[in-house]
Amino acid sequence: VPEGDVVLRTARRLRAALAGKVLITSDLRWPSLATADLTGREVADVVPAGKHLLIRMSGGLTLHSHLRMDGSWRVHPTGRNGAGPRRDHTIRAILANADWTAVGHRLGMLDLVATEDEDSILGHLGPDILGPDSSALPDPEPGAAWAHWDEDEALRRLLAQPQAPVGAALLDQRNLCGIGTLYRTEALFLHGVSPAYPVGSVPDLPKLLRLVRRIMQANLERVQQATTGDLRRGEEHWVHRRGRKPCRRCGTTIQRGALGPPTQERDTYWCPHCQPG
């Protein structure tokens, strides 16, 4: 499942292929966009926001997409006939310039919005765990929460519901955005806290947030979403998807359970010995 690091890597790849160039092909296979034509527009930038992707174009238009469970954007050299594989039924969008063709597969969301109205789609999101750190900006503008990382704001939102299980609170994109089940699960193991623990009682919550940010940033330059430092298959994670296996640290059997609001429960894993409470 794509998390913020995958979305950020995808944005970089799309930016390298599309930014500064004019679209010569636009094929949006989405009911509400069937008649939209983006050809002739120049792509200005490609920006990630949590798990959302914004492709900004000339004329003040933004193509917004979300990868959901298994979506992806792939980039191919533009073929002699304009684009690459067109008949694949998983394709939701094709954008091409003279050099590169970007193909969106199995996108969970696709819409066009005025760039100045992006907040109407993303306004509910909290600070982006992988966004530029607002405290490091020379002249921080009080822009949208999702456009940067603001640890104080994320803490404020998390602590507004101190009784919420920390495992669910970290996934609630309104508190902070970009974290998915894998990094949530692994960071809680490394922090030594059970996913069911009330977020307001987690020792040193700022340290936990810095830990998530650090392990996600560490994976930006590689394909694997490893957290153990071991990139071998099956060795990449401490507890994620390791239910009933022995903890790598203490040998205790790893537990598996569901966490989250009704109908939105997600699997989580933890070691009852290393993560008490």
Ligand SMILES: [Zn+2]
């Ligand atoms: Zn353990």
